[in-house]
Every structure is written in C-alpha cells, then in structure tokens.
Amino acid sequence: MLTSIxxxxxxxxxGQTIDTNSAWMAQRLNDxxxxxxxxxxxxxxxxxxxxxxRQESSVSQIVLITGGLGPTADDITKPILCEYFNTQLVxxxxxxxxxxxxFESRGLPILERNxxxxxxxxxxxxxxxxxxxAPGMWFEKEGVIYVSMPGVPYEMQGxxxxxxxxxxxxxxxxxxxxxxxxxxxxxxxxxxAERLVAFEASLPPHFSLAYLPSYxxxxxxLSAFGSEKLEIAAEMSTxxxxxxxxxEDITVSxxxxxxxxxxxxxxxxxxxxxxxxxxxxGGLISSQITSISGSSAYYKxxxxxxxxxxxxxxxxxNPATLKAYGAVSEETVVEMVTGALKILETDxxxxxxxxxGPDGGTPEKxxxxxxxxxxxxxxxxxxxxxxxxxxxxxxxMAAVYAMNELRKLILQ
Amino acid sequence: MLTSIxxxxxxxxxGQTIDTNSAWMAQRLNDxxxxxxxxxxxxxxxxxxxxxxRQESSVSQIVLITGGLGPTADDITKPILCEYFNTQLVxxxxxxxxxxxxFESRGLPILERNxxxxxxxxxxxxxxxxxxxAPGMWFEKEGVIYVSMPGVPYEMQGxxxxxxxxxxxxxxxxxxxxxxxxxxxxxxxxxxAERLVAFEASLPPHFSLAYLPSYxxxxxxLSAFGSEKLEIAAEMSTxxxxxxxxxEDITVSxxxxxxxxxxxxxxxxxxxxxxxxxxxxGGLISSQITSISGSSAYYKxxxxxxxxxxxxxxxxxNPATLKAYGAVSEETVVEMVTGALKILETDxxxxxxxxxGPDGGTPEKxxxxxxxxxxxxxxxxxxxxxxxxxxxxxxxMAAVYAMNELRKLILQ
Numbered sequence: 001m002l003t004s005i006x007x008x009x010x011x012x013x014x015g016q017t018i019d020t021n022s023a024w025m026a027q028r029l030n031d032x033x034x035x036x037x038x039x040x041x042x043x044x045x046x047x048x049x050x051x052x053x054r055q056e057s058s059v060s061q062i063v064l065i066t067g068g069l070g071p072t073a074d075d076i077t078k079p080i081l082c083e084y085f086n087t088q089l090v091x092x093x094x095x096x097x098x099x100x101x102x103f104e105s106r107g108l109p110i111l112e113r114n115x116x117x118x119x120x121x122x123x124x125x126x127x128x129x130x131x132x133x134a135p136g137m138w139f140e141k142e143g144v145i146y147v148s149m150p151g152v153p154y155e156m157q158g159x160x161x162x163x164x165x166x167x168x169x170x171x172x173x174x175x176x177x178x179x180x181x182x183x184x185x186x187x188x189x190x191x192x193a194e195r196l197v198a199f200e201a202s203l204p205p206h207f208s209l210a211y212l213p214s215y216x217x218x219x220x221x222l223s224a225f226g227s228e229k230l231e232i233a234a235e236m237s238t239x240x241x242x243x244x245x246x247x248e249d250i251t252v253s254x255x256x257x258x259x260x261x262x263x264x265x266x267x268x269x270x271x272x273x274x275x276x277x278x279x280x281x282g283g284l285i286s287s288q289i290t291s292i293s294g295s296s297a298y299y300k301x302x303x304x305x306x307x308x309x310x311x312x313x314x315x316x317x318n319p320a321t322l323k324a325y326g327a328v329s330e331e332t333v334v335e336m337v338t339g340a341l342k343i344l345e346t347d348x349x350x351x352x353x354x355x356x357g358p359d360g361g362t363p364e365k366x367x368x369x370x371x372x373x374x375x376x377x378x379x380x381x382x383x384x385x386x387x388x389x390x391x392x393x394x395x396x397m398a399a400v401y402a403m404n405e406l407r408k409l410i411l412q
Numbered sequence: 413m414l415t416s417i418x419x420x421x422x423x424x425x426x427g428q429t430i431d432t433n434s435a436w437m438a439q440r441l442n443d444x445x446x447x448x449x450x451x452x453x454x455x456x457x458x459x460x461x462x463x464x465x466r467q468e469s470s471v472s473q474i475v476l477i478t479g480g481l482g483p484t485a486d487d488i489t490k491p492i493l494c495e496y497f498n499t500q501l502v503x504x505x506x507x508x509x510x511x512x513x514x515f516e517s518r519g520l521p522i523l524e525r526n527x528x529x530x531x532x533x534x535x536x537x538x539x540x541x542x543x544x545x546a547p548g549m550w551f552e553k554e555g556v557i558y559v560s561m562p563g564v565p566y567e568m569q570g571x572x573x574x575x576x577x578x579x580x581x582x583x584x585x586x587x588x589x590x591x592x593x594x595x596x597x598x599x600x601x602x603x604x605a606e607r608l609v610a611f612e613a614s615l616p617p618h619f620s621l622a623y624l625p626s627y628x629x630x631x632x633x634l635s636a637f638g639s640e641k642l643e644i645a646a647e648m649s650t651x652x653x654x655x656x657x658x659x660e661d662i663t664v665s666x667x668x669x670x671x672x673x674x675x676x677x678x679x680x681x682x683x684x685x686x687x688x689x690x691x692x693x694g695g696l697i698s699s700q701i702t703s704i705s706g707s708s709a710y711y712k713x714x715x716x717x718x719x720x721x722x723x724x725x726x727x728x729x730n731p732a733t734l735k736a737y738g739a740v741s742e743e744t745v746v747e748m749v750t751g752a753l754k755i756l757e758t759d760x761x762x763x764x765x766x767x768x769g770p771d772g773g774t775p776e777k778x779x780x781x782x783x784x785x786x787x788x789x790x791x792x793x794x795x796x797x798x799x800x801x802x803x804x805x806x807x808x809m810a811a812v813y814a815m816n817e818l819r820k821l822i823l824q
Binding site (some may be wrong): 374 | 420423424425426427428429430431432434435436437438439440442447448449450451452453455456457460464467482483484522523525526555560564565566591593600601602603605606607616620621622624625631633635668688690693694696697698699701702703705707708711712713714715716717718719721723725726755756757769770771772776803804805807
C-alpha cells in the first residue's frame with residue numbers, strides 16, 4: 001500500500017517553516033503497515049498543485065495533502081481541488097456549525113472569511129475538525145484515495161487520528177511492518193557497521209538495518225516487512241535480540257526514545273531524583289527532562305548559572321576556584337555539581353560548563369570545550385569534550401553527553 | 413531559476429527524522445533568488461531514486477540531493493548516481509586524503525568502508541567536505557545541474573556554503589527576490605487579514621503577502637520577485653512601511669527573528685538584565701534566551717522550580733501561599749517573580765507556573781491553565797492563559813506568551 005504525502009505552502013519552500021507534519025503522519029501510517037514512499041512539498045501555485053496531484057496519484061494508492069486551507073487569501077487549495085475533482089464548492093451544515101461554535105466559545109466576532117471555511121467541494125466526504133475551522137476532505141477518484149487536511153499540526157493530527165487512520169485501516173488489508181531500534185553511544189557509525197557485517201549479511205531479504213546518527217548517539221533500526229504480523233514479529237524478536245547482544249556494551253536504550261526519557265525511566269524505577277546546574281546548556285537539559293510527561297516524579301528543579309556570579313551565589317562555587325581555573329574547568333564543574341546536590345537536595349545531579357560559540361574561545365579553551373560532571377552522594381564523574389560544531393549543535397550534543405553520563409552513573 | 417531538492421533516506425519516510433535540511437537550503441537559495449518549487453523525499457530504493465532524478469530534472473534546472481552517502485550498507489546513492497550519469501566509481505586522491513586526515517586527527521583506526529568513501533563517480537566534480545568523510549559531487553547533464561551532498565546537516569551546510577552556493581551564483585543570472593516579515597501577536601489570522609484587505613488588493617502582481625501562524629504569534633511575510641534588485645527593494649521599502657503602519661498596534665518585531673532575540677535586542681539596547689523562574693516551562697524560556705549568541709550580556713541565570721519545595725527553598729515563595737492558593741495561582745506566580753528578581757539580582761524577571769498536561773488538571777484548574785508574571789523593581793504584571801493543546805505545544809506557547817509580556821513591560 002503506497003502513499004504519497006503532499007504538503008502545500010510557500011513557507012515550506014522558502015524555508016520559513018520546518019515540516020514536522022510529514023514525520024508525524026509517516027510514523028502513524030507506518031505503524032499500520034502503510035508505506036510512505038514519496039513526500040512532496042510544493043508552493044501555493046495552481047499548476048504545481050495540480051501536477052503534484054496527478055503525479056502522486058499515478059504512483060500511490062493514497063495521497064494525503066496538508067496545508068493551504070486557512071481563512072486568508074494565500075490559501076488556494078479548495079478551488080483547485082474542485083477543479084481537479086470536477087466539482088464545486090457548497091456550504092456544509094456541520095462545518096458551518098463547527099465554525100460558529102469555535103468563534104462563540106472563544107468569544108470572538110465571526111467574519112465572512114471564517115464562514116467561507118465551511119464551503120467545501122460537493123463530492124468530498126467532510127471530516128469534522130474539532131481543533132480548528134477548516135474541515136478535512138476525503139475524495140476518491142479512479143481507485144485512489146485523497147485526503148486534504150489543514151496544515152496546522154494539531155489540527156492535522158486531530159483529523160488523522162479521529163477519522164483518516166481508522167478509515168484507511170478499514171479500507172485496506174495492510175501488510176505487516178515492524179521497526180525496532182537500539183540506541184548506542186561511544187562508537188562511530190563505521191565501527192558499529194564493521195562489527196555488524198556478519199549480522200547484516202545473515203538478515204533475511206524482508207529485513208533491513210539502518211544506521212541513524214543523532215547528535216552523539218547512533219540509532220540502529222531493524223525493519224521487517226511481511227504479510228503475516230505474527231510471523232515477522234517472531235523473526236523480529238529473535239533478530240533484534242541478536243542485534244542487541246552484539247552492541248550490548250554500547251547500548252543506551254533498546255527503545256527509540258529520547259535520552260531524557262531513558263534516564264527518566266531509570267530514575268523512576270529506582271525512586272531517585274535528579275537536578276541540574278547548567279551553564280552553557282542554558283536550561284536545555286532541564287527543558288528536555290521536563291518535556292517527558294510524568295517527570296515531576298523524579299525531577300525537582302534546576303539552576304541555570306550563566307554568569308560567574310550566579311555560580312557563586314546560587315551554587316556556592318568558590319570565587320577562588322573560578323579565578324584560578326576559570327569557569328570552564330574540571331575544578332569549577334565539580335563545585336557546580338556538588339553545589340547542585342546540596343541546594344537541590346536530589347539524589348543525582350548533572351553540571352555542565354563550556355564555550356558553545358561562536359565567540360568566547362581562547363587558545364587554551366577553544367570554542368567547543370565542555371566540562372560535564374555527574375554525581376550522587378558518593379561519586380563524582382567528570383568528562384571533557386571538544387565539540388566541533390555550531391552553537392545549536394554543540395549545545396544539544398553537550399546535553400546528550402551529560403544525560404548519557406548520568407545514565408551510566410545510575411547503572412553503576 | 414527553478415530548483416528541486418531530493419532528500420534520500422528511509423528515516424525520513426518512516427518519520428524517524430524530521431527534515432531540517434530542506435528548510436536551510438531553501439532559505440539560502442531564496443536569498444540568492446533561486447526558487448525551490450519542489451521538495452521530494454524518497455527512500456533508499458534504486459527505482460525511487462532513479463525516477464525522482466528523472467522527474468525533477470524534467471521540471472527544474474537545479475537538482476540538489478542530500479543523504480545516502482554514509483559508510484554503511486543502507487547508503488546506496490553513489491552506485492545509482494553512476495548508473496544515472498552513465499559513469500563509474502574511481503578513487504579520488506583529495507577525498508582519500510580528507511578521509512585519512514579526519515581519522516588521524518580524531519585518533520581513530522581507519523576501516524576499508526571509510527576508504528571506500530573516497531570512491532566517487534568519475535564524471536563528477538568533487539566537492540571537498542571539511543566536516544566529514546563523504547565528499548559532495550557536482551554533475552551536469554542535458555542542461556541540468558545536480559549536486560549530491562551528505563545528509564548530516566552540518567556537513568551539508570559546509571558543502572553548500574563553501575562551494576555550491578558560490579558556484580550557482582556564478583552559473584546563473586538569478587532574479588531578485590526579497591522577503592520582509594513583521595511578527596504580530598494578540599490578533600487572530602482572520603482579523604488581521606480583514607484589516608489588510610485593501611492593502612492586499614493594492615499589491616502589485618509581483619508582490620504577495622502570506623500569513624504564518626507560529627505558536628501564539630502571527631507572521632506576515634511580504635514577498636517580491638523581479639528582475640532588478642534595486643527596483644523591487646525600493647518598492648518593498650514603501651510597501652513594507654505601509655504594512656507595518658497597518659499592524660503597528662500588534663507588532664512584536666519587524667524582523668523574522670525568534671521572540672527570545674527580540675527581547676535580547678531590547679535588553680541589550682537598554683543595558684538591562686533578565687532572569688527566569690520557571691515551573692511548567694521547565695527551563696525552555698531560559699534555553700531559548702541562551703540560544704541567542706551574545707545573550708550572556710543580559711542573561712545571568714535562572715531557577716527551574718518544578719517541585720513546590722523548590723519554589724519555597726530557591727525562590728522564597730511562602731508555603732502558606734502555596735497551601736492557600738496552590739502552585740498554579742496568581743499569588744504564587746507573583747511571589748515567584750519577586751523571588752527571582754531578588755535572588756537573581758536582575759532588572760527584569762519572568763515567572764511561569766501552570767499545568768501542561770496530559771495529567772495534573774482539576775475542574776477548577778484544567779490542563780492548560782498557566783499563570784505568567786513579568787516584573788521589574790516597580791511593576792508586576794500577571795496574565796492567565798488557558799492553553800488547549802498538547803504538552804509540547806502548551807509549553808512552547810507559554811514560553812512565547814511570557815517573553816512577549818516581558819517585551820511589553822520593557823517598552824512601557
């Protein structure tokens with residue numbers, strides 16, 4: 001079952017918006033055994049939209065379209081869908097009620113252009129959008145299913161979850177697809193691949209292995225396609241077990257979850273707590289830890305000490321240490337992590353101090369120098385890294401390195 | 413000058429990776445007047461790659477390809493490029509030197525598969541990759557330029573910046589393209605559009621206006637295309653001035669920059685400092701403020717007080733206040749913001765407390781309830797919001813709302 005995703009909107013083509021919709025849709029479809037084989041982004045242009053509809057419907061049985069349905073003049077999808085499906089816009093009662101309801105409940109006056117959002121192509125099945133004013137639209141033409149959805153992520157997700165995915169499941173007997181991922185750290189892609197040469201060669205033809213570097217981690221994704229879910233599940237179980245054994249020494253997690261969630265699970269299991277003392281990462285580690293729902297069980301708080309005076313005032317770092325060794329030093333990061341344990345009263349603490357760039361480097365401490373410390377009541381472990389990338393990437397890598405050190409300490 | 417971007421890799425199609433490369437490339441190309449009219453993502457599959465190359469080269473003069481060049485077996489792009497361009501793999505001296513140099517400088521042993529990365533299609537112009545082992549490759553065929561680049565973002569960016577963009581500029585007399593964006597807040601898309609009806613109608617045909625909602629903000633992007641840079645620059649200046657005047661009361665910034673950068677510029681100008689006391693946003697505001705290079709001039713530090721005990725211990729919130737009104741209340745957020753001003757010793761402070769979901773809501777304080785406070789020595793402003801989305805979106809919206817309140821306070 002082949003699917004194309006078409007995203008419409010100039011903002012995607014001039015790089016003003018990053019397309020997160022396609023990844024979300026692909027994940028959900030994949031879980032159902034529907035394979036997205038092409039994703040196409042095009043602008044708000046009649047001919048480009050028409051030609052994408054023609055092209056994708058010639059290679060896919062399902063064409064999912066997002067974007068271009070808003071209340072403003074740059075959204076031109078609906079008339080073009082009418083042209084393509086040879087139909088016309090009519091007012092839809094349900095969609096109108098929905099628009100009126102949304103404006104009423106938000107206490108906003110309603111405009112002509114909002115009411116126009118309830119005009120829909122006559123030949124479409126209308127999908128209620130409980131999250132916004134533009135309804136979804138389901139078309140069928142010459143054996144191909146087309147669904148047009150709003151581009152706002154949570155609206156698209158609502159329409160997909162409430163209607164599109166269940167309907168597709170009903171329509172198609174989909175093949176079985178499975179993915180399992182093991183996340184590793186500490187060994188380069190080539191070296192891991194070298195270790196897995198025999199394993200890869202032994203894989204049956206309906207299995208494949210992919211290498212996905214992600215900041216300082218490397219994900220190994222084992223995928224299987226087959227007609228019988230139970231059959232490939234059994235094979236997957238055996239082969240994934242084999243894969244895990246081969247990379248046991250470098251494994252971070254045997255689930256494809258963020259490192260913040262990995263340490264969250266460990267802390268939760270052990271009933272322990274963690275806090276952070278962040279300088280160069282500026283709150284990113286804290287933000288990643290708290291992005292996990294349920295983190296309040298093991299996460300109490302943090303201090304972000306960007307300025308030296310804050311390291312002294314909030315964490316009790318000795319001014320003499322800062323003077324003698326500088327803010328980016330093993331001595332300082334040790335005092336930061338012990339200070340964090342003390343003032344946050346947590347079982348574990350993470351501290352990070354470094355120079356993320358583009359400015360602030362010196363010959364002895366170039367941009368990218370980062371000291372990380374993790375500690376509990378008995379142990380302090382420090383690590384120094386030299387990161388070679390831009391500010392954003394350096395900061396994200398430092399956060400991953402730091403959380404991975406904590407993971408290792410918890411498991412000690 | 414029409415361009416297609418082809419991204420290769422199953423990880424994009426199963427939704428494991430979000431494509432940030434395309435947005436980066438599109439922005440840079442656009443700045444040069446090169447229009448990306450199609451972006452296509454396909455998997456690691458011979459036929460799909462070949463058909464995308466054929467299809468995109470029939471509608472574009474430039475085809476930029478990323479991904480599929482790593483040292484592992486799932487990367488199959490190079491042999492397919494040889495097939496498409498009717499050439500063969502040969503060893504490239506420069507590329508080999510680069511691979512050897514990278515492994516040597518990192519102190520790693522080199523593998524056969526790494527050396528193979530210096531094998532390149534004979535007919536290609538080889539682009540040195542100073543950031544990794546896979547070189548870029550430039551092909552020309554029947555009037556179309558093709559460039560194949562690594563998929564790792566910073567490697568792609570290096571290859572684009574050092575070679576591809578300058579070469580494209582030499583090759584083509586590109587048309588002039590300009591975008592200017594004004595960021596607004598506090599008024600819905602439809603209402604802004606209503607206000608701008610006459611302005612939009614008056615735009616010359618080579619100008620267009622787009623509406624881009626982004627969390628609680630709305631960006632209005634004015635675009636112009638023309639043959640003479642100076643000519644459209646003059647027109648743009650007049651029209652953008654007109655647009656700005658029409659939305660002056662709701663303007664956040666007349667540049668397309670993050671709100672963290674807007675407040676950073678204001679603080680920098682005024683020589684003032686800010687700190688944050690974050691509960692439900694978990695460090696996100698701090699992380700966004702410090703993501704701006706140069707933020708150390710106005711940002712000193714923050715406390716993240718996820719647990720109530722931390723609000724008491726680190727910020728001096730009165731336990732009686734928490735008991736009487738709860739952690740998510742105006743009373744608590746006021747004590748948090750005054751506590752932050754005091755302990756961080758900053759000119760301004762932001763405090764946020766709320767319930768981000770999916771759990772933790774009550775009938776009186778449902779999921780999405782957020783209290784925000786901003787303050788300086790003389791003024792405290794509080795705002796309550798009811799956010800209706802998922803955890804990630806609620807958190808991001810709360811961060812934007814809070815920074816926007818600070819912006820307004822600074823400008824008072």
